Amino acid sequence: MKQTWRWFGPSDLVSIDDICQAGAHGVVSALHHVPSGAVWTPAEIAKRHSEIAVMQDGASSGLTWDVVESLPVSEAIKRQVGPWKDHIEVYKQSLRNLADSGIRIVCYNFMPVLDWTRTHLNWRLSNGATCMRFDLADFVAFDLFILKREGASDDYPVGIVADAQHRFTAMSGDRRAELERTVAFGLPGSVENLSLDDLRALLATYADIDADLLRRNLVAFLEEVVPVAREVGIRMCCHPDDPPFALLGLPRIMSTEADYALIMQAIDLPENGITLCSGSLGVHPENDLPGMMKRLGDRVHFIHLRNTKRESDGLPCSFHEAEHLDGDTDMVALIEQVLLEEARRKAAGRADWNIPMRPDHGHDILDDLNKQGQPGYPAIGRLKGLAELRGVIKALSHRLEATE
Structure with a gap:
């Protein structure tokens, strides 16, 4: 796996220098300042590439921008109202501009109104x-x-x-x-x-949209943009709902393996892929993460490795972010399936055999507790998670190589 690190841009309290010292090999970023529905211009994309490429003293970081997370899908597209067709054309142009800059993986989500939700x-x-x-x-x-x-x-x-x-x-x-x-x-x-x-106003706009309609709108969006992604060499990957159950009366359509299977079948092209987030999916008790990787792995283009712990049975439920090797997901078994998928891809000659992953979220520990950084994205907590995951990857890789 290519070890990457999420960076929110120059205002992020975790610097490019910090990412280098953490030992990550690539960066996951986005143009968060560009409004949803607006084009990502070549100039803004190039600026982000250049910001990632250098350390604070001007030396080369050796890092590359490997994954876009996220190129946002507007609420107009999700509801198919107003300028939604124009927004799709803007989305296509942004994909073309990203591809011209060398980006090959774009993560997105189709969650209405709110992204991840915590109390x-x-x-x-x-x-x-x-x-x-x-x-x-x-x-x-x-x-x-x-x-x-x-x-x-x-x-x-x-x-x-x-x-x-x-x-x-x-x-x-x-x-x-x-x-x-x-x-x-x-x-x-x-x-x-x-x-x-x-x-309240945003929720009201979804009053007449149920899961079936939202899913049809997702398929319609993908029917438009996936052919462009295929044309320019970009692999798109949908992030799951977080948490994976309905909130505030809003529908959820990317919460289970069955949800992903439906979308993969609807647009059966390799460029229509999956962001396998073990934390989000792991909250749902029916999701078997190692099994999902084994069954759907050929369409997994990006991986978030984090763990969550359910505090009660059934859904909806309370849960919290666990340590990366603790929680409800068997992280060792999941990583083993990722490594096996990479081996299959490499043997088949696939250029995308080295799947990027990032240590997602992390506990605030040590100096993180005083820095008031981006919630869920502390420097030391993620470094601890990456170190633990790196150890598992190294040990499993050694064992798998010995059996070849």
């Missing part, structure tokens, strides 16, 4: 580290008593509603304000947070 960005663990967490009672309290979404109580079992009522009653004003900010945090790297009125 805590700095939940304290027993060892003093902090992590991100989704607490179901807190989230339902937000939905019912802060957002006050119409009909929200019908979406949850009576027991959870009662728990949420008790939780909300016991919350301080500061915690209520924190919960509001956290749920409406928006996209990773985004400079904009959503107000409650913004969120």
Whole structure:
């Protein structure tokens, strides 16, 4: 696997120098300042390449921009309203511009309104580290008593509603304000947070869109853009829903292996691929991550290695970000399947045999606790995760080579 690192641009508190010292070989980035629905111009793309290529003292970093995460799909495209056809043409042009610059992998998602959703960005663990967490009672309290979404109580079992009522009653004003900010945090790297009125307005636009319609809109989007990706040599890969269950009355369509199988069959081209995020998918108890890699691996173009721990049975559920080698996903078994897939690709002569991965998320530890960096993306916590994953990769690679 090619070991990469997510970087949010020059404002990221984790610098290119830090990435070099962590031992990553490539960078995952995006033009977060470009609004959704606007073209990524050659000039802006070239600027990001140049920012990645140098260290603070002007020396070459040796790093390359290997994966775009994410080229955003506008809400107009997801709902097929307003200028959605124009936005698709803009998306195609951005793909062409990225390909001209040497980019070959583009990650995207099709989650309505919100990207990943948490209730805590700095939940304290027993060892003093902090992590991100989704607490179901807190989230339902937000939905019912802060957002006050119409009909929200019908979406949850009576027991959870009662728990949420008790939780909300016991919350301080500061915690209520924190919960509001956290749920409406928006996209990773985004400079904009959503107000409650913004969120209510966006939710209203999905009132008549169920999972079947949203899935048809995804297929229609892919029918337009995947042929362009194929033409210019880009592999597209869809990130799963996070968390992998419905929230705020919004549909979820990329949460399980069956969801991915449907989309892969609908647009049966190798350029229509998968971002295998073991953390997001791992929250769903039906997802067997090593098995998914074994069965769908030929369409996996990008991998997020992180782990999550469910705190209750069934769905929806509470969960938190676990250490990379802990949690509900057997990370060793998953990495073994990735290495076997790479070996198959290499034997078949595929140019894309070396699949990029990044250590996704991480606990805030040591100096991370004082830096107030991008939530989920601390320097030392990710470095610890990458080191652990690198050790597993090295040990399994040694064993697999010995059996050849």
